[in-house]
Amino acid sequence: MAEAPQILWQNCLSFIQSNLNEQQFQTWFVPTKFKSYDAESGLLTLYVPSQFFYEYIEQNFRKLVYAAIFRFFGQKTRLNYIVKITSSSLVEQESDRSPFVENATGNRTANQSPNILQASAPAQDLDSQLNTKLNFDNFIAGDSNKLPRSVGMAIAEHPNQQTFNPLFIYGPSGVGKTHLVNAIGTRLKQLYPAKRVLYVSAHLFQVQYTDSVRHNTVNDFINFYQSIDTLIIDDVQEFASLKGTQNTFFHIFNHLHQNGRQIILTSDRPPHALSGMEDRMLTRFKWGLIAELEKPEEALRQAILTSKIQHDGLNIGKDVINYIAEHVSESVRELEGVVHSLLANSIVYNKKVVDLEFAKRILKHSKPAINKRNITIDKIVEETCACCNIRQEDVYNKTRKADIVEARQLSMYLAQKHTTLTISRIGTLLGNRNHATVSHGIKNIENKLKVSKKLRDTLKLIEEKLCLQ
Numbered sequence: 001m002a003e004a005p006q007i008l009w010q011n012c013l014s015f016i017q018s019n020l021n022e023q024q025f026q027t028w029f030v031p032t033k034f035k036s037y038d039a040e041s042g043l044l045t046l047y048v049p050s051q052f053f054y055e056y057i058e059q060n061f062r063k064l065v066y067a068a069i070f071r072f073f074g075q076k077t078r079l080n081y082i083v084k085i086t087s088s089s090l091v092e093q094e095s096d097r098s099p100f101v102e103n104a105t106g107n108r109t110a111n112q113s114p115n116i117l118q119a120s121a122p123a124q125d126l127d128s129q130l131n132t133k134l135n136f137d138n139f140i141a142g143d144s145n146k147l148p149r150s151v152g153m154a155i156a157e158h159p160n161q162q163t164f165n166p167l168f169i170y171g172p173s174g175v176g177k178t179h180l181v182n183a184i185g186t187r188l189k190q191l192y193p194a195k196r197v198l199y200v201s202a203h204l205f206q207v208q209y210t211d212s213v214r215h216n217t218v219n220d221f222i223n224f225y226q227s228i229d230t231l232i233i234d235d236v237q238e239f240a241s242l243k244g245t246q247n248t249f250f251h252i253f254n255h256l257h258q259n260g261r262q263i264i265l266t267s268d269r270p271p272h273a274l275s276g277m278e279d280r281m282l283t284r285f286k287w288g289l290i291a292e293l294e295k296p297e298e299a300l301r302q303a304i305l306t307s308k309i310q311h312d313g314l315n316i317g318k319d320v321i322n323y324i325a326e327h328v329s330e331s332v333r334e335l336e337g338v339v340h341s342l343l344a345n346s347i348v349y350n351k352k353v354v355d356l357e358f359a360k361r362i363l364k365h366s367k368p369a370i371n372k373r374n375i376t377i378d379k380i381v382e383e384t385c386a387c388c389n390i391r392q393e394d395v396y397n398k399t400r401k402a403d404i405v406e407a408r409q410l411s412m413y414l415a416q417k418h419t420t421l422t423i424s425r426i427g428t429l430l431g432n433r434n435h436a437t438v439s440h441g442i443k444n445i446e447n448k449l450k451v452s453k454k455l456r457d458t459l460k461l462i463e464e465k466l467c468l469q
């Protein structure tokens with residue numbers, strides 16, 4: 001009797017694992033899941049968590065994957081991927097085709113390579129893709145954003161000056177990078193309507209480039225982007241390890257810069273921390289000005305809250321604003337979320353005036369936002385080790401004893417849940433462990449919590465000691 005397709009895929013995984021190191025296997029193939037196999041057509045379909053996964057596997061492990069599936073499924077097997085684009089959007093990718101995906105909104109035309117006919121079209125016919133609601137009028141000034149805001153304003157008002165070209169803005173998620181670059185583009189278009197301004201996310205740029213490869217229109221794609229006067233690319237860190245995209249953007253960048261066109265880039269980290277980016281690209285990022293957009297200071301948080309509250313028509317006292325500004329400090333996005341929560345609850349409970357007592361009661365549901373600033377990974381390790389009765393130093397070393405591994409993974413899980421640290425940073429702080437190890441540890445704890453009451457009780461105790469319950 002023929003073996004079930006799921007078993008055959010497990011055999012494939014074992015074969016692949018035997019030909020890779022553990023990190024490679026854990027990173028790229030553990031998240032890759034079997035979906036279906038049609039014996040009649042020979043089509044094997046797999047789930048991958050992102051477009052990047054699909055591309056990386058195809059570029060780096062294609063021969064190995066096909067060696068495995070030919071060995072266990074047969075020589076006529078074709079490989080198909082289901083790429084998860086958003087939480088609700090799945091797109092199929094066939095292995096031997098150039099990749100194509102739809103964007104999160106399902107707007108297919110937005111993903112296509114720009115029409116070369118637009119390259120010579122008047123500026124007013126070019127869709128700048130700017131969100132004009134994100135402008136300087138509602139971008140509140142403060143010490144933490146003073147430099148990038150001032151430079152952005154100067155670029156918008158004097159676009160032909162090349163002092164700040166490129167402008168590279170970096171900072172953590174939620175501090176207003178997207179708002180600022182849209183404000184620059186919007187102001188520039190208001191002052192200079194003839195200028196060809198284009199805002200595009202790095203993800204969409206990559207999708208458009210991929211589409212141009214699929215349709216053999218790469219030259220048209222490059223020509224279009226080289227016709228832009230001010231090019232704004234958001235989240236440029238997503239170009240990491242995408243050699244084809246980087247190479248194409250390199251030529252676009254050079255052309256624009258040499259011809260005095262403005263380039264504005266955003267990233268979640270400074271250029272020197274962009275792993276997977278080619279050196280020649282990093283060098284060019286440093287040609288102009290690198291400006292950090294920091295987390296908002298308390299005075300700025302108060303000003304943002306006041307502006308948002310006035311806009312939404314809430315009646316909130318100064319003491320409430322001060323309380324929120326003091327306790328919610330990570331990002332503008334969190335501040336906006338708190339205001340939305342207060343607005344919704346004030347409507348539900350028919351509260352015409354939001355007083356401090358009411359605000360505190362509502363904000364209990366936002367404990368992660370309030371407590372994240374006070375929770376450090378050292379404190380997490382301390383309380384975890386105390387509850388698990390192990391030495392703190394064992395968490396940081398390479399000991400593989402089961403109880404120590406579990407405490408280490410619990411620390412990873414709690415750090416990911418209750419701090420704003422990235423997975424990579426968590427790994428660095430917990431003994432220089434890599435991204436895959438931390439991700440695996442967090443997933444392992446998540447799975448154990450589903451079946452282990454003892455572990456759930458331990459977690460609850462640790463969170464209580466950390467004042468998170």
